[in-house]
Each structure stands twice: as structure tokens, then as C-alpha cells.
Amino acid sequence: MKNDLKLIQLERLYAILNRVYKEVPFYRSLFNRYNLDPEEFSDLTELKKYPFTTREDLQKNYPYQMFAVPLREVVRIQASSGTTGEPIVVGYTKNDLTLLAELNAKALQSMGITKDDVLQITFHHGLFASAFGIQSGAELIGASVIPINLEDPRKQLKIMQDYRTTTMVCTPSYAIWLSEVLLQTDINPHALMLKRFILCGEPFTEKQKEHLQSLFKVKVYDLYAVMEIFGPGVAFECREQKGLHFQEEHFYVEILHPETLEPVNPGELGEIVITTLTKEAFPLIRYRTGDLTIPLKETCPCGSPYLLTTHIVGRKDDLVMLRGIKFHPSQIELLLEAVTGEKLPFQILLYREEGIEKVLLLVALSENLFTDSFSAQENLKKNLEERLYLEFNLPIKVKFVEEGSFEKKNGKILRIIDKR
Amino acid sequence: MKNDLKLIQLERLYAILNRVYKEVPFYRSLFNRYNLDPEEFSDLTELKKYPFTTREDLQKNYPYQMFAVPLREVVRIQASSGTTGEPIVVGYTKNDLTLLAELNAKALQSMGITKDDVLQITFHHGLFASAFGIQSGAELIGASVIPINLEDPRKQLKIMQDYRTTTMVCTPSYAIWLSEVLLQTDINPHALMLKRFILCGEPFTEKQKEHLQSLFKVKVYDLYAVMEIFGPGVAFECREQKGLHFQEEHFYVEILHPETLEPVNPGELGEIVITTLTKEAFPLIRYRTGDLTIPLKETCPCGSPYLLTTHIVGRKDDLVMLRGIKFHPSQIELLLEAVTGEKLPFQILLYREEGIEKVLLLVALSENLFTDSFSAQENLKKNLEERLYLEFNLPIKVKFVEEGSFEKKNGKILRIIDKR
The missing domain is CATH 3.30.300.30 (ANL, C-terminal domain)
Structure with a gap:
């Protein structure tokens, strides 16, 4: 299984490196500068010769210069909001959107979601892109989705009761706010139909997770989103709750020491660096996410051959994350x-x-x-x-x-x- | 063509009346009270014997009692936001969502949108549902969609320039704001790639339309949305700009005098009353939208056999509509x-x-x-x-x-x- 994965990754890496070399002037001149010929790429270990892509690269190539397909094949464009003079943009073809739905469907299924579930998705509009992605995955499974964009936790709790919500999807800080408001009401959390929280958009602590789990008598799952890569579904936590599984058929993941940029050993903190293997409109080579995690030595009892890491433990820089908005x-x-x-x-x-x-x-x-x-x-x-x-x-x-x-x-x- | 339409409507009305009678207790007891047997329904004119459905009925049957399918077949639930103690809810099956996309695709195509267009969709999150609907239609056509949720018109204008937006989708009041901010900048509106505005969510005046058209050198189209029915796409304005075309294969539309509730003549003001013909999860019989319009005698040069009316000219009640939010x-x-x-x-x-x-x-x-x-x-x-x-x-x-x-x-x- 692990070897099959490596073979798939090798084939896809070869294809994507050659495709960006051919279609994206930014990568062609970058690879030329490094004397890299993607035609010669024949082993996973060779990827480390390739240069990184950074957020600054995306900013410099705003809006459409990183696209690997003509604009007429792009059906969705997500622009990052809230950055001063440094916007970035991500594009999706129809196939990209289908993949986004499939990746999220797989993540949600691994958390136990079926067509009998009712998902209440509540994100600040800064996290619009995540809402779209998770919703498309849930609809693929056939679960019922309530997309609701409300600040007021009392209303959310009413909806949770009335609609017999089984799954609450929100940011960790919103979940904590919800739990605090719950204690001020006469709602018995055990009488809710809620089975799980899916937290997305910010790191959260073990203490916050335990607080939510014991108060609501639910499980809390982590869903990892990288806006520049795809939105949500890049990695997810399965029912075993052992950490994040990266969807490695679609993302080649390296965890690198934040300073030396050498691969870290299991148990050591590193920055997540991702190469997209199957994205059509907006492929990225060795994209430095800035997110920090710790790869785990253990494999997950769920049997997944995917890379397993802890939750995101922080950001490389001093980015402020507040109510799902970053600045x-x-x-x-x-x-x-x-x-x-x-x-x-x-x-x-x-x-x-x-x-x-x-x-x-x-x-x-x-x-x-x-x-x-x-x-x-x-x-x-x-x-x-x-x-x-x-x-x-x-x-x-x-x-x-x-x-x-x-x-x-x-x-x-x-x-x-x-x-x- | 007109006769074909009437035949389709008759068949679909028969089916939907029988289905709600069988599946929705609210309608069964209502029809029984009026001594109506939908099995005997055999002519379009008989629909006037059927009672109306009102917003209050939806409120009383909150959350799931108006659904005509089991919850597990519902894949999306839209809850109305911002109503005090009187929420309503609308459900969609997978087929309903497909139809929503198709209706919006047809509306957008009639406005001249092709896969070469770039749509910038900007709605307050209170109009989330409309954003989803229009987006799904645009993606079906293969146009590029930028869903962007930003208040700041200066940023919207920057995005409009950078992304070579051809179509701006927003509320009329937002469009006016945008036009006022534009005049404070050094952007030459004629140098934009913009071809059209699609306005949704509020009524607008002829003066506002002309102002936008002459300032931006574009066309302004109206897209009519009824949240309780489906969201956007119920009716739309085609390239001829003669008024709203109702998608009558899917909605049986009556324009009734607001007091007498008798059909009005062309040229007379009336309330829009809609019976859904093809909705699975949430069919409605003679739903009183509260929106006022004037049916037109002329047919549209585009050749559409659909009912043609003016824009929405107001609301029956004193509902406040502001920035797309109603209260x-x-x-x-x-x-x-x-x-x-x-x-x-x-x-x-x-x-x-x-x-x-x-x-x-x-x-x-x-x-x-x-x-x-x-x-x-x-x-x-x-x-x-x-x-x-x-x-x-x-x-x-x-x-x-x-x-x-x-x-x-x-x-x-x-x-x-x-x-x-």
C-alpha cells in the first residue's frame, strides 16, 4: 500500500513538474535558473533539488500568472481577502472542484459522517472558501447541510436543537464561544443530537478539545485547510483521533525544519511544505505553508497509509488568527x-x-x-x-x-x- | 410553444398536488378542509380553488414539517436569518440543487454569459443562498466565478480591474455605492472589461439602472430570487431588457390583485403567487411571495413564451429591505x-x-x-x-x-x- 502510494506519487510528480515547466512561465524560468530539467525527474528524492514556492511568489504573480490553464477553463477564483496590497488568488477548473468535493467527502466519511447526518456549517465570511469546500463534500455523501452565517451563538444553539444537527463545523474559537453561551442557557447538552465538532481554520489546544468533548459529549475532529492549496480537506483527523492524515495521493508532503529546511524526524517540529500532484488550474511546487506540525512515528489504527502528524501547533511567522481571519x-x-x-x-x-x-x-x-x-x-x-x-x-x-x-x-x- | 407549456404545467401541477397531498400532512389537512381531491385535478383553471400558502404557514411548520421527502434525502438546508422567533427553512434534494444550477445557468445564458466570462459575485452573507445558486449556474456554463465577500468598494474595483471581470453580481444598493466610489478614483470606467451588472436581492428603479448603464457603459439585468421558493433564478431579464421572464416550466405563476386576490390584467399591479412544479424537497402550492409586479401585454422579442412582467416594484407589506437584509x-x-x-x-x-x-x-x-x-x-x-x-x-x-x-x-x- 505504502509502495503503491510512492509509485503514484512518482508518476504524478513527474507529470506535474513537466506540466508547470511547460505552462507556467514562473516555474519555467525558476527551473531553468536552477538547471533543473523535469524530463529527467525519476526519483522522489530528487524533489529536494527543486526550489520552494512562497506566498510572496503568489503575490508577485497576482492575479493570473500562476495559472497552468487558460482562464476560460477556470470556473472558480478565490481571492484572499484582508491583505493590504498583497492579494493572492487561487483558481479551480471543473475537475479541481470535483476533486475538492471528493477530498472533503473522504475526510468527512473518515469522521463517520453518512447521509443520515445533519451538518451545520458556520464560518465567518472570511472562511467562505472553506464553507464551499466542506459543503461540496458533504453533499457528495448525501448528508444534509445547513450553511449558516450567523454570529449569534444563541441562534446557532436553537438551530442545533430544532434541526437535530449531528455535526457542527466551525472555527475552534467559535466552538468555545458556543460552549460558554450554552452554559448560560437551560439547554441540556446531552439532549442534543450532536455527535461531533469539526474544527477548521485555526489551531486549537488539547485542553480546548477536551473541554468541548466533555461538555457536549461529542468527538472533536480536526480538518486542515490551506487556502493557497485547495481550501479544506488537505489533511483530516479520522475517527481514531490520532492526528492529521494527509491525502498523499494528491499532495506530496514534506515536513521540514523551519530554519535548515531539512526533513525532520518523527517527533520533531517542522514546517509543512506541499507539492500538489493533481491540481489543474493552480498547481504548486514545494509550497511553504508556514504551518508547523510534528510528524508521528506511529501509524493510525484506522489502517491509513497516509502521513500522520499532530494537529497544527502554530505558524512560522507571527500571523494573527482571530475568529478565522488572519492578518x-x-x-x-x-x-x-x-x-x-x-x-x-x-x-x-x-x-x-x-x-x-x-x-x-x-x-x-x-x-x-x-x-x-x-x-x-x-x-x-x-x-x-x-x-x-x-x-x-x-x-x-x-x-x-x-x-x-x-x-x-x-x-x-x-x-x-x-x-x- | 405556449400550448406545450400549458400541457407541461398541467401534468406537473397534477403530480405536485397529489404528491404534497400524500407526503405533507399540512397540505393533506388543508386540502381536506377545502374538500379538494387532487386526483380530480384536470384543468389549470381549477388551481384557483386551492388555498394559498403563506410565510406564516412556513413559520408554523418550522423546521421540517413542510418537507415532502425524508430528511436523509435532503442535502441542503437554508435557514432564513435575522427573523425574531419566526425562522423559516427551505430544503433541497440533490435533484433540487441540480435544477437550481440549471435554472441559473439558463438565466445567465440569456444575459449573454459564456465560458469566457468572469463573474464577480459579491453579496452580504445574508444573501449567501443567492450566491450559491448563481455560482452553481455560472459553473455549469463554465464561466469563471470570483465569489468575494467584501464590503470595501475600492477593493472590489481593484479586483474588477485585476481579474478583468466582465459581470458584476450584487445588490442594487451595492452597485450604486460602487458607482459613487468609482467617481472618487482615477479608474476610467470605459477601460474596465465590465459588460454587465446582474442585480439581485432588492428592487431597483429605472433611474438607478440608467445611472449604472451610462456610467459603466454596461447593461444592467435583473435576477429575481425568492428564498422560500428556490433562491435566485425564479425569473430573470434577458438581453432584450424588457422585464422579468418567469421560468414557467418549473413555476406556475399567478399575478393577483393584492386585496381581491383575483388575477390582474396586463398593465395592472399584482402580487406574485407561485406554485412550484418540480421541486422535490420543499414544494409549495400557491405561495404568496408578497412581491409586487405588473404583467406585460407584449411578448419579448427574444421569443420566450414565458410570462413577462416589469421589475419588482415593491412589497405588499412594510418589510424593510436594506443592503439585501430584510426585516x-x-x-x-x-x-x-x-x-x-x-x-x-x-x-x-x-x-x-x-x-x-x-x-x-x-x-x-x-x-x-x-x-x-x-x-x-x-x-x-x-x-x-x-x-x-x-x-x-x-x-x-x-x-x-x-x-x-x-x-x-x-x-x-x-x-x-x-x-x-
Whole structure:
């Protein structure tokens, strides 16, 4: 089985390397620069000679230059939202969408989902792409799907009761919020029909998982999504709950040391690097996801020959993930500069209030801006908050403070204080 | 052609009446009460003996009692969001979803969309269902779809440029906002690849249509959606732009006088009443949509044998439609009572600021609430605004006023002041 997989991977790697060489100018010039001839590719170990693809490459080739098919064969385009001046775009052919549905169907089936299940899918619209992907998989199985886009956990709980939901699909932070609101109601969690949570979009801790499992008397499964690769379904947790299974017929996965970029041993932390084996519109070679995980030595009792790792344990960079929306401190920096015309010191405070994740942006005004009138400051604050909302689709409060009040480490202002 | 259509309708009406009689207890007892035996149905004119179905019927039979198939055959469930204590639900089988895609594909093709087109679909998440429906139709044609859920018109315009969008799908109010922002930029609208707007989710005026058409040098098409029936695609405007074509092989349409409920003549205003002919999961008999239109005497030069009407000219009731989200004043009333414990006089002010539709809720506090401290009032205001946001997914500002300041008519407080 494992050998069959390696054979499939080899054939598909050969095909995809040659296809991107032929169809994507970016890869052709990259491979030429490295003196690589994909025609000569004959062994899996040779892949390590090939250069990585990064998010920056996707940004530089925005919007359509990474596509390996003509635009008329592309039926869906997902644009990443919320990045300042650095958008990226992912395309799908009809076959890509079929594969997306199949990969998600397989993931959901491994979690025990059948056509008798009722899935309640609730994502912030920043995670639209994930909602589409999971929904297409569930519909392929024939399960009933309730796509619902509501913030209010009380309504979600009502829907969960009324519709006899068996499977709740959401971000980990939303699940925790739901659990906190549940305790304020007279709903008996054991009287719900709920069997499982599927968490997607953010890392979560073992403690959070256990809290949800014991409160709701359910199982909690992890579904790994990489927007640049495909959305959800790249890896998933099966009913054995031993960690993430990567769908290796379709993704060649390397777990590499974040600094040396050499393969790590089982038990060691590494960055997930993915080569797509079957994607038509938007194939990627050695894409650095930035997500960190730990490959496991054990195989899963489910019998899967797939690579097994722990959950995602973090991000290589300091990306902020909040309510399923991701942003970089550098985006805040750019926005502050765009609005005020100055590079201002700032700090991002993440905290939780009544179960909801919140962001406060502390900004130290320059002397120039501080000497303005109170109402001018109020206007600036309002203006900033509106721009932040438009940029990130998140309510971000702004507070003006003195520079001395910032939390520092080794004399440097900490960009992010995470008190969640 | 017209006769063929009538024959198809007759056969399908017979089948659907018998099916709901057999499968849906609500219809069985209703038909029995009216002494109707669907086995005897033999002529289209007999349908007028059948009772109407209303939104209230759907609410009373929430969540699953109107379904005509077992839940395990339902693959998608759309719940209406934003209604206080009166949710409704719509279900789809796999065949229903296929039909949804086909109806939308036909509508889009009639607007001239081919696989070379790039559709940018932008809806508030309250219109999720419409986004899904239009997307499935566009993918069936093989057009490229960019589903993007962003408020910021500047970003939408950037995407429109970068992705060479040919078709913008949005609500009329969003399109107007976009046009206003466009004029503040240095983008030359004629240099865009845009060919058409497809407007969905709200009525729009001829003036708005002309404004968009001349500014962008495009055509503007109307796509009619009824959430309870199917979502988008129930009726559409073809390239001739003569009005709405109803897809009568799948929907038996009556246009009835809003008071007498007798069929109106061409040129007269009437309410759209729909009987679904082919829906499996959630068939409806003589459903009163509450939408008003005017049937036209002319046939369309496109040769379609379908019923042709004007655009939707309004709603039978005083439903507020704002940014694609619908709500009733009665929902505001209930929410105010829930939060304050009192029935408070209020008025809903709809206005437009920088092209964006906004809502201000004016509330007259009772003596009891007025004598509280300033900070208590501030808290109440904040609390109300948060609850309103959770309820309607819309930012609604609250202002406390004296009762005397309300605009009245015949001594009665006007519930809605529409200054948009």
C-alpha cells in the first residue's frame, strides 16, 4: 500500500513538474535558473533539488500568472481577502472542484459522517472558501447541510436543537464561544443530537478539545485547510483521533525544519511544505505553508497509509488568527501609515470578552498628532477604526496611548500581546 | 410553444398536488378542509380553488414539517436569518440543487454569459443562498466565478480591474455605492472589461439602472430570487431588457390583485403567487411571495413564451429591505421589549450616507428609563446596539429621543421614515 502510494506519487510528480515547466512561465524560468530539467525527474528524492514556492511568489504573480490553464477553463477564483496590497488568488477548473468535493467527502466519511447526518456549517465570511469546500463534500455523501452565517451563538444553539444537527463545523474559537453561551442557557447538552465538532481554520489546544468533548459529549475532529492549496480537506483527523492524515495521493508532503529546511524526524517540529500532484488550474511546487506540525512515528489504527502528524501547533511567522481571519502586524503598520502619513509605534492586544475574541490596537501618536485638538484626535480614531473594519472585516478598537506604556521585550515593543 | 407549456404545467401541477397531498400532512389537512381531491385535478383553471400558502404557514411548520421527502434525502438546508422567533427553512434534494444550477445557468445564458466570462459575485452573507445558486449556474456554463465577500468598494474595483471581470453580481444598493466610489478614483470606467451588472436581492428603479448603464457603459439585468421558493433564478431579464421572464416550466405563476386576490390584467399591479412544479424537497402550492409586479401585454422579442412582467416594484407589506437584509418593524418591537422589559415607541429612519444605506433607530424611553443615570442610559444604548447587530447582522445606531419628536401621520407614529 505504502509502495503503491510512492509509485503514484512518482508518476504524478513527474507529470506535474513537466506540466508547470511547460505552462507556467514562473516555474519555467525558476527551473531553468536552477538547471533543473523535469524530463529527467525519476526519483522522489530528487524533489529536494527543486526550489520552494512562497506566498510572496503568489503575490508577485497576482492575479493570473500562476495559472497552468487558460482562464476560460477556470470556473472558480478565490481571492484572499484582508491583505493590504498583497492579494493572492487561487483558481479551480471543473475537475479541481470535483476533486475538492471528493477530498472533503473522504475526510468527512473518515469522521463517520453518512447521509443520515445533519451538518451545520458556520464560518465567518472570511472562511467562505472553506464553507464551499466542506459543503461540496458533504453533499457528495448525501448528508444534509445547513450553511449558516450567523454570529449569534444563541441562534446557532436553537438551530442545533430544532434541526437535530449531528455535526457542527466551525472555527475552534467559535466552538468555545458556543460552549460558554450554552452554559448560560437551560439547554441540556446531552439532549442534543450532536455527535461531533469539526474544527477548521485555526489551531486549537488539547485542553480546548477536551473541554468541548466533555461538555457536549461529542468527538472533536480536526480538518486542515490551506487556502493557497485547495481550501479544506488537505489533511483530516479520522475517527481514531490520532492526528492529521494527509491525502498523499494528491499532495506530496514534506515536513521540514523551519530554519535548515531539512526533513525532520518523527517527533520533531517542522514546517509543512506541499507539492500538489493533481491540481489543474493552480498547481504548486514545494509550497511553504508556514504551518508547523510534528510528524508521528506511529501509524493510525484506522489502517491509513497516509502521513500522520499532530494537529497544527502554530505558524512560522507571527500571523494573527482571530475568529478565522488572519492578518499580519505589517498590514496594520501599512494601514496606520496610509491614514496618518507617519510610521507610528503600535501594539496589538488580543483578548477575550464574554467568550468573544477581541482586538485592541494601541497606537502612540507622534507629538505632531498629539498637539491637535481633542476632536481632531477623535476623528482620527474613528477614521482608523473604519479603515480597519473595511480592511479586515473585524471590529478593531483603537486607543491612543503614550509610547512608554507599551509592553517591551529586550527593549523592543512587542507587536502582539495575546491574552486570549 | 405556449400550448406545450400549458400541457407541461398541467401534468406537473397534477403530480405536485397529489404528491404534497400524500407526503405533507399540512397540505393533506388543508386540502381536506377545502374538500379538494387532487386526483380530480384536470384543468389549470381549477388551481384557483386551492388555498394559498403563506410565510406564516412556513413559520408554523418550522423546521421540517413542510418537507415532502425524508430528511436523509435532503442535502441542503437554508435557514432564513435575522427573523425574531419566526425562522423559516427551505430544503433541497440533490435533484433540487441540480435544477437550481440549471435554472441559473439558463438565466445567465440569456444575459449573454459564456465560458469566457468572469463573474464577480459579491453579496452580504445574508444573501449567501443567492450566491450559491448563481455560482452553481455560472459553473455549469463554465464561466469563471470570483465569489468575494467584501464590503470595501475600492477593493472590489481593484479586483474588477485585476481579474478583468466582465459581470458584476450584487445588490442594487451595492452597485450604486460602487458607482459613487468609482467617481472618487482615477479608474476610467470605459477601460474596465465590465459588460454587465446582474442585480439581485432588492428592487431597483429605472433611474438607478440608467445611472449604472451610462456610467459603466454596461447593461444592467435583473435576477429575481425568492428564498422560500428556490433562491435566485425564479425569473430573470434577458438581453432584450424588457422585464422579468418567469421560468414557467418549473413555476406556475399567478399575478393577483393584492386585496381581491383575483388575477390582474396586463398593465395592472399584482402580487406574485407561485406554485412550484418540480421541486422535490420543499414544494409549495400557491405561495404568496408578497412581491409586487405588473404583467406585460407584449411578448419579448427574444421569443420566450414565458410570462413577462416589469421589475419588482415593491412589497405588499412594510418589510424593510436594506443592503439585501430584510426585516420587519415588528422584529424591532420585540427586541426592544426583550431588552428593556417595556413596549417603547420607536421609529426606523433609513437614509443614505456616502452611498451606503444606513439605519437609525429612534426610541422614546419611558419616564422610568429616562430618570436613570446617564451612564445607565449609555449602557442600555450600547446593549441595544449589540443586540440589534446580532439579530440583523446590520449596524443599527440607536438614539434616545422624546416621544413628541416622532414624525406622525393621522396621529400615528410612522414606523419607517425612508429617506434613501
